[in-house]
Amino acid sequence: MHHTLEVKDLHFAYPDGRTALRGATLSVAPGDKVALVGPNGAGKSTLMLHLNGILQGHGEVRVCSLPVCKENLGKIRAAVGLVFQEPDDQLFSPTVFDDVAFGPLHMGLPESVVRERVAEALTAVGMADYAGRVSHHLSVGEKKRIAIATVLSMNPEILVLDEPSAGLDPRARRGLINLLRDLPQTMLVSTHDIRMVAELFPRTAVMDGGRVVADGPTLAILGDAALLSAHGLEA
């Protein structure tokens, strides 16, 4: 299976009438690490919600060559780990262990494998001792890491993260950057943190007004001042 994401000419409007995507097109190949930047309201989060079938718009969306439709949702959600912006929305179980175990448990894996996956995922995000903790007592930085662990435990091939560094203090941000650097998965990360983009992602896609308006090597994109200012960005 190719670890790919393919979005072609995607249109989507919310039930209240708001048009969020107007023909967005984006491709992510195996091993790519792509940053998705753009002003608020550009459609970044909306686009991401299409990648595991939570939203379904008009256009083509393929994950690992599979079209995103009802039959494939199970496989797609195991292949694409989506980490939301708000960790409180993702940490809904009584303990950290329960949250990280949720994914593998629902994949029907046997208990011993589930426990292994939880240990591995927590270690990968540097929070091996946190299994018994209660998530609402944790700091924002800790919660963000655990949220990533909850998705890692499913062994996804692709990681899609929505604003992972938002709200983090410099130390937590540094920890997150190091973590992302070490993770081997194909990645699509939406962010406002341009310095993180420059540090971690060789490729950048710019979204504005519901479509992808630029897509190329990060250095080139970030060097194009006119492009940046046209879309509300700063280098």
Next chain:
Amino acid sequence: MLHINLADQYRRGTSLIHRLDPRTKILAVLLFIVTATILPAGAWLPYGLLLAGALLAAQASGLGVGFALKRSFVALPFALAAITLPFTVPGQPLAHLSSLTITVEGSLRFLSILIKSWLSVQVAILLAVTTQFHELLWGMRELRLPKPLVSIVSFMYRYLFVFADEALRLLRARAARSGQGEGKSGGGLLWRGRVAGGMVGNLTLRAFERSERIYEAMVARGFQGEIKTLISPPLTDMDRNVLVGWVTYLAMLLLVGFLF
């Protein structure tokens, strides 16, 4: 004012009581309360023995005898609901309050209710204080409480703090704008009610929208309607022994209460 640790009565510890299986503790507490309830009025010896049991448990929990005792007076205001008993239950006159007659039987009944309530609260406090909330939920689920209901309570607990936080912020914002001007302050009753109602409505909205996002997060991790859980371990020998001992003690209490 709202406290951030809204639902955390739990006190960490390694005592015997802390280590007991939540199922054992829940059952023990329920049986204790049932025993207290069934005992006839005025059964002072069994009441005393129940108290001894409660204090023993408190001691065994490492929190000390006074801990639960102090907090157990919480239910006292409700005593007013029974306060008419000394006056209304017919029987041998005990005392006279102006022209009202207080009877022995009535006072007996009244005191018995107070004592039973007081005893019940003590063990209930111990349960909450020695058992983490998610363990309580787990115990409930194991004791055959419907799984969806347990999951709902679990979510409620999880998001309580989020909403308490938001409610707190709303209250602070209101307080910040509740200055005192020249005229009569405070606004009318109706207005105040509507403001409070608006705040509640605001919270309702946030509740709905948040639940949508949580649902999406669950779905992203494969949720299809039922929360799956790992298999639960059986009761240990220690738990079984404690439970058997406790039931024996309560049964003997009941015998004493009904035969003497």
Next chain:
Amino acid sequence: MIHPSVAYLHIPDGFLSLAVAGLGWLFATAAIGYALRQTRGQLGEKQIPLMGVLAAFIFAAQAINFPVAGGTSGHLLGGTLAAIVMGPWAAVLIMTSVIGVQALVFQDGGLLALGSNIVNMGILTAFAGHLVYSLVRKVMGAGRRSLLAAGAVGAWLSVLLGAAAAAIELALSGTSPLKIALPAMVGTHVLIGLGEALITVGALGFLYAARRDLLSIGETAPAQTGARWVAVGLGLALGIAALSPLASGDPDGLNRVAADLGFDGRALAPLYEIFSGYGLPLVQDPSVSKVAAVGLGTLIVFGIAFLAARLQRRRANA
């Protein structure tokens, strides 16, 4: 206490007899089981996150208060609001969660008495509030004013019904004669119910303005069978209330004393003062006729509501 509770509706252990508590648990268990099935059909997979979050919201919202009079404050119980927004069965689950945790973690209400507390504050309030709300809506039509009026009346009456039920349970357990408990409980909650009504109305108004679509969830929720439940439960409760002279011990001593002293109806005023703290002028002649009047009044309201629901169903099926 970390959060304020509604006056005397959270009954602690020791005040209800085993029989009454057992009956309460029976009724609560049956209702909860049914509610789980109904909401599963209504909400599908979203049942758990939505109910849980709303329960959290109600729990937190119960702490939002506003000063009423003389140091007391009004605040929300929430059964009617939950029932209007989500339908009565969902409201049962939400309120059960809230009341259950209040008992388990805060000892706000007993564990054996929990079944009865759930019935009083979670089931009766949800269904009564919803029934009355539906009835008023039917009479007043659609639109904002009807929504608010219906919500207000439903919320207020639901609190009174919960209080009445608690009083009946206490009477049956021999803890308090009905002649005293019923007027005291209901009287105290006349004002508290007002607070409930105000906040419910405020919340509904906000929702109507901001997210009217959310209000339709409650309207399409399964509730028809609910009406039957409530009628049965109410019938039971009233039937038991009719037997109450047998359960209330001998309250005549108090009446005779009052008459002797020439205080007549005022004799019980001090007792009410302890309960209510409002100095309500509600104190009347504490004779059986008063109890009957309250019972009869409630019966009439519900009879009308039930008949209205029946009529609507017949019209819908025609």
